[in-house]
Amino acid sequence: MEKTSYSFQDCYAVLENGSLRIGNAVVERSWRMEGELPAVCSLKNKKTGKEWLDCGKDADWLCARKEKDAFFHEAFLSGKPRSLRMEAGSDDDCGIGREHLKAAVVLEYADCQLRWIHRIYPQTAVLRSCLQVVWKDGLGMKEQEEQCALTEEKPGEKREMLPAAGTQFYAPEPQGDYQDAFPLAPLHCKWKSVSFVDRTDDYDNLVHTDHGIFNRRESRYINGNLLFAEDPLDKEGLIFIKEGPTPLAYQGKVKADFYVKGNSVFPVGWGFDRTECSRAGALTAYGSSVVFWDGERGNASLALQDYHMALHSFSEQKDAFVMSNTWGDQSCDGRLSEQFLLEELEQAGRLGITLYQIDDGWQNGTSANSVNPGGVWNGYYAANADFWEVNPLRFPNGLEPVAAFAKSKGVRLGLWFSPDSSHEFANWKKDSETLIGLHRRYGIAAFKMDGVKLTSKVSEENLTKLIQQVLTETDGKVFFNMDVTAETRSGYYGRIHYGSLFVENRFTGNFGKWPNYYPHRTLRNLWMLSEYMPASRLQMEFLNVARNQELYEGDPLAPAVCGMEYSFAVTMCANPLAWMELTGLNEAEAKVLERILPQYRQVQSDLLSGYVLPIGEEPDGTAWTGFQSVKTEDKGYLLLIRENSSEETYRCQLRGLADCRLELEGILGAAGQRSVQVDGEGQAAFTLPGAFCYALYRYQVA
Structure with missing residues (x-):
């Protein structure tokens, strides 16, 4: 095997003498490359000198795998690869991430090409990897066409919550696949898992943790994107990250994120099978990352923030803003018109709002959330070929007057958009062209991506292609608000680093049979998420607290009791969202915002560009x-x-x-x-x- 090596700053990837080494000045990983599959060899913290793996022991390894294979999939990988090579270069993920070394080890098999992709960031204790399968021409499985029907979730179908992490102590070994392997050397490690919940219209407990010690007589599956391992003797640790959705949105029959056998950790669940891959042509499995930390336990939180900052570099324009959106007052699209938006923008300029988002209703087509009957929540182009043209009745002059007035007030514009989920986002190219055109014509700075319904790994890939295409064609001048409030979406760790998260819909009016906005609950969700997510990528709402006071009568935690300034203040360590019609504010509340928003804006970017972490007690309304x-x-x-x-x-x-x-x-x-x-x-x-x-x-x- 001839030596192949690539480098970028202190990052390197070296293939030589039957081994692969990747790393930088602070961490390194290596594998043996002489067998049918790469075999795990070493995982080292170069800063402390600690070796984390023991690849000589067999007791904690999978019984079905004779070798310490780095990954496995029963449907794709059999026999020795016909050839092996490495290609690499610097990359910044469409301008979103820090520039880094991206190295792909390419293994050629009889019916597919496997691209084992590694991302190494300068001076950062983070190593990321993912597996991409490229199906070879002419090898589609036509005899299984009956299994290849496009996967569509039935209307009204919901995926129920899976059992909490760590409930099955003697779990059978994974038979189908795993995408990474860590046979840990330390004997006395502790573990903590973190699982997240989206679909926030239904759920308000978004973070769940479990913990224990590694025990050689236990095996278990763990649901959760994060698994912390800590060696208390050396005061060092690792964070294993499964880059995928929450358990509510697993694809491809995935049932868990990690399998732990004794001291060995296996991220599991590629997310697709042979049938889906052959139909799609190429698919990328859910990713696996490892983050190193040492010293006091709080350094684990800082290391996790470093991981996020590597994937998504902080940008003042995209990560520090105050947005408003009228949907929170529950008029839906009923009041939307040119005159209404001009009045709203006048108020936005007065208060200090920096980004005004026009929600559902600006478009010619009618969505299922409209006050008008007959709307759709899918298949937009089939319902109306001009669905995403500007509504000529509400905006007879187009959006040009609105865009010009917003610019004169120093307010950027955002738009609601719902990519067409039908047939696994088959219209992703058409959708991307629509968004690019809206940006170029009206200067739209942000798109709220709503109505997303992921039904397969193919649909995930196509949605990602849509986003990447828009970022590339607009030179990264737009960003996305990824709505995680309903249906089957990418959650908190599933390729959503291209924008911010629209975390929750909350209303002072009845949502169902009761109001669901309480400032302390908004604060609690931000407080709990910010331990594991950059607060600068979370949008948290504050509402017009003077509305619907009769629905909270006698409630000591009612929004009106908290007041407007306090309700805004609890969102200051995220990106505040004025979830209201600004023109509906009374003069007293408007003056409060007019006073505090400019002062907040003076420090917002500096505040959010740091490591923003929770302190004090968990919010419960009395803390x-x-x-x-x-x-x-x-x-x-x-x-x-x-x-x-x-x-x-x-x-x-x-x-x-x-x-x-x-x-x-x-x-x-x-x-x-x-x-x-x-x-x-x-x-x-x-x-x-x-x-x-x-x-x-x-x-x-x-």
Whole structure:
């Protein structure tokens, strides 16, 4: 085997002497390449010198696999590959991620080509990989056409929640596939799994964790995108990441994200089978990543944030904004017109809104959510060939006057859009052309992607192609709000790094039979997600709290009791979404936003570009809670929040700070303290004068 090597900055990929090595200045992984499949060999933290794998032991390995194969799929991979080569170059994933080395090891089999793709980021303790199968021409399985019918989810069909992680202690080994393998060497590791829930119209508990120790007599399947492994003796750890959807949206008969046998960890579930791949021509399995951390346990959170920042580089234009959208007042598309939008934009400019999103109703076609009957939620082009033209009745002059007025007010425009899910997004090219045209004609900066219904791995691939095409053709000038509120979608770790997440629909009016907007619940979801997701990629809503007060009568946590300023404040460590008709605000509420939004905007980008992590207690309506944005070792931001708590003072556990004095600069809220002492345990005392009160500080170690 001739030596092949590629490098980018400190990243490298080397194929020589029957082995493959990938890494950078801080981490390295290697495999033996002489068998039928690559075999795992080493996983090393070069910073600490720790070797994480023991490839000599057999007790924790899969009984059905004689070799320590790096991956496996019974439908594709059999026999020794006919040839093996490596190709590589620098890449930035359509301008979204940090520039990095992308190396593909290409294995040629009789009926398919396997591309084993690795991404290595400079000076970052993150290694990513995925497997792409390219079917060879003429080998489609026509004899199985009856199995190849396009997969369509039946109307009204829902996938139910799968059992929580770790409920099956003696689980049978995976027979069909796995996409990575980690036979861990340390004997005394602990583990923690994290599972996420989307479809937030139905669910309001979005983060679930489980934990335990690795035990050689136990085997289990784990549902969850994240699996933390910690060696308490060395104070080091790994984070295994399954890059895929939540359990509510698994494709291809996937039932779990990880299989753990003794001390060995296997990310499982490629997401497709031979039939689907032969029909599609090429498909990419769910990805596998490993993140290294060492030192105090809180460093694991920082390392996970580094992973996200590698995939999605922070951009002030795309990751720090205040958006408004009228849908929160529950008029649907009933009020949408040119005159209405001009009045809304006048108010947006006054208040300091930076991005105004026009929701469902701007288009010529009628969706199922319209106040008008006969709408569709799929098959848009079949229903109306001009579905995505501008509605001539509501906008007889087109969107040009609206776009021009928005520009004059310093407000960027966004649009609601629903890509056609029918036939596995077969119209993805047509949809991408529509979005590109809307951007070029009206300067649309953001598209809310709604109505997505993923029914197969093919549909996932086509939706990703749509997004990548738009990013490429617009030079990355647009971004996407990926709605995760309903149906079967990509969740939090399933190729959604191309934009932000529209997390939830919440309303002060009846949603079903009752209102479902409470500021403390919005805060709780942000607080729990921000431990594992960049807060800058989450959109969290605040509503017109003066509406529908009669539906909350006697409720001590009602939105009107919290007030407009507090309801906005709990979203400040995400991207705030004014989920309301701005023209429906009373003058008092409008003046509140007019006062605080410009002050917030002065620090928003700096605040969100740090490591934004939760501090304090889990919000429940009565807690002391908040967020810390870590900018450097000695400076950052603190958002302290006192819910309906009787305690005026609270000792808050801070992140990465101990035995120091902080100088505090008040920015917003009841930010009256000028300094605070942090004790040896990292705790500091803060005071807020009443319930539903907050303080935003910039801090500096004195």
